[in-house]
Amino acid sequence: MMTAVEPAERVAVALGARAYDILIGPGLVASAGAEIARRFPGRAVGIVTDATVGPLHAPAVEAGLEAAGIRAVRITVPAGEATKRFAMLEEVVDQILAHRLERGDLILALGGGVVGDLAGFAAAIVRRGMAFVQMPTSLLAQVDSSVGGKTGINSRHGKNLIGAFHQPGLVIADTDVLDTLSTREFRAGYAEVAKYGLIDDPGFFAWLEANWRGVFQGGRDRVQAIATSCRAKAAVVARDETETGDRALLNLGHTFGHALEAVTGYDSARLVHGEAVAIGMAQAFRFSARLGLCDAQVPVRVEAHLKAVGLPTRLADIPGGAGEAGTLMAAIGQDKKVARGRLTFILARGVGESFIARDVDAAGVEAFLADELAGR
Amino acid sequence: MMTAVEPAERVAVALGARAYDILIGPGLVASAGAEIARRFPGRAVGIVTDATVGPLHAPAVEAGLEAAGIRAVRITVPAGEATKRFAMLEEVVDQILAHRLERGDLILALGGGVVGDLAGFAAAIVRRGMAFVQMPTSLLAQVDSSVGGKTGINSRHGKNLIGAFHQPGLVIADTDVLDTLSTREFRAGYAEVAKYGLIDDPGFFAWLEANWRGVFQGGRDRVQAIATSCRAKAAVVARDETETGDRALLNLGHTFGHALEAVTGYDSARLVHGEAVAIGMAQAFRFSARLGLCDAQVPVRVEAHLKAVGLPTRLADIPGGAGEAGTLMAAIGQDKKVARGRLTFILARGVGESFIARDVDAAGVEAFLADELAGR
Numbered sequence: 001m002m003t004a005v006e007p008a009e010r011v012a013v014a015l016g017a018r019a020y021d022i023l024i025g026p027g028l029v030a031s032a033g034a035e036i037a038r039r040f041p042g043r044a045v046g047i048v049t050d051a052t053v054g055p056l057h058a059p060a061v062e063a064g065l066e067a068a069g070i071r072a073v074r075i076t077v078p079a080g081e082a083t084k085r086f087a088m089l090e091e092v093v094d095q096i097l098a099h100r101l102e103r104g105d106l107i108l109a110l111g112g113g114v115v116g117d118l119a120g121f122a123a124a125i126v127r128r129g130m131a132f133v134q135m136p137t138s139l140l141a142q143v144d145s146s147v148g149g150k151t152g153i154n155s156r157h158g159k160n161l162i163g164a165f166h167q168p169g170l171v172i173a174d175t176d177v178l179d180t181l182s183t184r185e186f187r188a189g190y191a192e193v194a195k196y197g198l199i200d201d202p203g204f205f206a207w208l209e210a211n212w213r214g215v216f217q218g219g220r221d222r223v224q225a226i227a228t229s230c231r232a233k234a235a236v237v238a239r240d241e242t243e244t245g246d247r248a249l250l251n252l253g254h255t256f257g258h259a260l261e262a263v264t265g266y267d268s269a270r271l272v273h274g275e276a277v278a279i280g281m282a283q284a285f286r287f288s289a290r291l292g293l294c295d296a297q298v299p300v301r302v303e304a305h306l307k308a309v310g311l312p313t314r315l316a317d318i319p320g321g322a323g324e325a326g327t328l329m330a331a332i333g334q335d336k337k338v339a340r341g342r343l344t345f346i347l348a349r350g351v352g353e354s355f356i357a358r359d360v361d362a363a364g365v366e367a368f369l370a371d372e373l374a375g376r
Numbered sequence: 377m378m379t380a381v382e383p384a385e386r387v388a389v390a391l392g393a394r395a396y397d398i399l400i401g402p403g404l405v406a407s408a409g410a411e412i413a414r415r416f417p418g419r420a421v422g423i424v425t426d427a428t429v430g431p432l433h434a435p436a437v438e439a440g441l442e443a444a445g446i447r448a449v450r451i452t453v454p455a456g457e458a459t460k461r462f463a464m465l466e467e468v469v470d471q472i473l474a475h476r477l478e479r480g481d482l483i484l485a486l487g488g489g490v491v492g493d494l495a496g497f498a499a500a501i502v503r504r505g506m507a508f509v510q511m512p513t514s515l516l517a518q519v520d521s522s523v524g525g526k527t528g529i530n531s532r533h534g535k536n537l538i539g540a541f542h543q544p545g546l547v548i549a550d551t552d553v554l555d556t557l558s559t560r561e562f563r564a565g566y567a568e569v570a571k572y573g574l575i576d577d578p579g580f581f582a583w584l585e586a587n588w589r590g591v592f593q594g595g596r597d598r599v600q601a602i603a604t605s606c607r608a609k610a611a612v613v614a615r616d617e618t619e620t621g622d623r624a625l626l627n628l629g630h631t632f633g634h635a636l637e638a639v640t641g642y643d644s645a646r647l648v649h650g651e652a653v654a655i656g657m658a659q660a661f662r663f664s665a666r667l668g669l670c671d672a673q674v675p676v677r678v679e680a681h682l683k684a685v686g687l688p689t690r691l692a693d694i695p696g697g698a699g700e701a702g703t704l705m706a707a708i709g710q711d712k713k714v715a716r717g718r719l720t721f722i723l724a725r726g727v728g729e730s731f732i733a734r735d736v737d738a739a740g741v742e743a744f745l746a747d748e749l750a751g752r
Contacts, residue, residue: 086466097533100709125501128528128539129618152504157473163504164540242505333476 008175009227013147014238018167022147022230025223028174029057032135033064036108039170040131044071046101048092048119049110050079053137056180058110061135073099081266083114084153086162092122096130103127106169112138113145113273117163120151124166134171138181139189140274142173143196143229148237154266158331159258165242173230175222186216187310188274191253191281193225196232198281198302199249202352204228209305216309248356252346253281259331260315263323270319278306282313287368288347298350315372325369329362384551385603389523390614394543398523398606401599404550405433408511409440412484415546416507420447422477424468424495425486426455429513432556434486437511449475457642457649459490460529462538468498472506479503482545488514489521489649493539496527500542510547514557515565516650518549519572519605524613530642534707535634541618549606551598562592563686564650567629567657569601572608574657574678575625578728580604585681592685624732628722629657635707636691639699646695654682658689663744664723674726691748701745705738
């Protein structure tokens with residue numbers, strides 16, 4: 001039987017009775033079965049994966065589980081954001097029950113953010129809560145969605161409007177699997193990496209400006225960037241598990257970003273989440289400068305780095321455009337971060353100096369968007 | 377503007393940050409709007425109700441909310457257990473979002489257990505958790521499902537297999553509205569009232585044997601029985617919010633009962649939940665006596681009281697019968713209270729002396745069921 005590989009980095013998420021580890025490093029897929037068997041002895045495992053990731057990585061995980069005498073079943077969903085919908089949730093829940101997985105058993109999410117969000121939500125609601133493990137296979141999922149316990153699906157009214165807070169019992173982030181991602185996918189995940197620097201870590205942002213090629217290339221820089229990102233997210237989540245306070249800082253770029261995803265119909269050919277966040281972050285800094293909150297050079301620097309790695313930063317970068325300001329405002333209004341009719345944005349006084357701005361004037365936002373759409 | 381009526385009884389559910397009150401007494405529907413406006417100022421309210429209860433009670437609640445300047449919208453679902461399914465959950469969630477109810481707004485479940493379970497589950501997952509208030513209009517819901525935070529829907533694999541723990545912020549139980557229930561419905565709820573005596577309160581069971589007519593009639597005895605039941609449930613829930621320990625005692629009669637509901641296809645013409653629980657409790661006591669755990673006179677006494685109020689106690693009491701022992705065992709095996717392949721039952725050493733029996737021999741259960749089906 002294979003023993004677990006010692007991960008290059010281990011990040012602890014301090015959530016009391018719901019505390020868990022994030023294991024980060026190369027070669028962890030092959031030893032995941034042994035690691036899970038060691039940490040969760042005697043539990044059957046339902047592996048939820050998608051049609052792209054499953055054939056690549058599930059056999060190695062299943063072999064490890066089988067070698068440890070653990071029953072494993074595989075549930076495969078279609079790849080892509082469209083999978084985050086009610087009908088697929090019902091399907092996954094039904095398969096978990098059909099496989100007679102019990103309350104004490106384990107759901108293993110093997111895939112990107114879509115699989116993690118859907119499988120985690122299913123784990124949250126089957127028998128009112130099963131244990132689950134995240135095994136994120138995209139950069140976006142490794143640094144963002146697999147950490148923090150947010151799970152959910154989309155609604156026709158907006159993204160992630162339906163879901164649950166359900167913390168994983170373990171996160172295993174194999175940094176080698178990211179070599180199978182397309183450059184576009186990797187870039188999209190990188191937007192969330194850069195976000196952690198922009199929120200409150202100017203040193204990390206400067207390090208990324210100098211070392212981003214190493215992160216894309218792989219090896220130690222990549223492990224370092226992912227571990228720093230996870231550590232940043234874990235710290236925020238530990239302070240504010242259910243987003244009633246400063247966890248909202250993690251939404252930097254996301255209010256604009258979610259609206260862009262909504263108006264482009266969640267069409268990944270036009271825009272994927274990380275790209276929407278990149279544009280949204282650039283907008284948040286441009287809007288901050290417009291409000292006089294930060295120097296005009298700050299958004300220029302932010303945009304320069306995002307452009308350097310190949311990310312979009314302008315509405316004009318979206319194939320087919322972003323529609324009209326009114327449509328974008330309607331999408332922002334339905335976003336879940338709207339509290340009692342006021343608009344809440346994450347704005348910034350500089351790189352690494354973001355803050356939660358409540359009571360932001362909606363008319364000012366709409367005027368800004370109109371100018372952005374006009375290329376002003 | 378109407379002021380809130382002082383309820384006859386107030387039961388506090390001690391759950392720390394999620395603590396809440398259960399208000400019990402006559403005349404509370406008319407003042408509910410004022411009560412909610414006072415406790416949850418400034419929140420819009422989404423009233424989820426069914427086609428039977430809505431026309432009876434929603435207008436009074438809406439009038440109270442309107443008088444307090446609170447925006448209220450009504451979402452109506454079909455009456456009946458079949459409403460506890462994925463498609464209806466999706467519909468309610470969609471309507472809540474379509475009405476632009478926000479995270480800080482309130483879902484008000486106005487109806488019986490079906491509405492409470494469905495609306496509570498919707499409140500749990502819209503925007504990852506909205507506040508909600510239970511306004512139970514059946515006896516069953518007043519003494520059981522509206523207290524404790526269990527919400528959910530049914531699956532083709534069994535009842536309540538999909539859901540969330542989501543505590544209400546307030547429960548308002550108007551004892552007058554129970555006069556609109558049919559005798560059969562009231563009786564079914566009464567099974568859960570009797571359960572609290574059978575679990576651990578022999579004095580309450582004896583009081584019910586002497587005073588059940590008053591409970592059915594209304595007035596002070598009814599308030600007393602409901603308050604005692606809620607107090608009993610609140611105490612168990614406060615000790616064990618997510619059912620990892622002795623909250624399982626509340627399942628007395630429910631393992632058999634859920635199986636009976638499953639094999640009769642959740643057909644309320646044949647069997648409603650409380651009736652299934654009545655038979656299940658009688659069976660739990662007969663099975664306990666068969667195992668030598670209690671005196672043979674104990675199940676006789678239990679059965680006598682349930683029969684006195686008009687509840688079924690035998691498989692033969694189910695119109696159309698209960699099928700075969702193997703089918704019942706399969707339904708029991710899918711029940712969520714099966715832990716890692718062993719059967720868990722609530723058994724008893726006497727009236728008010730129930731306990732959690734783990735590792736119950738499945739073959740012994742099947743032999744017992746075969747004898748019950750044969751009328752032995």
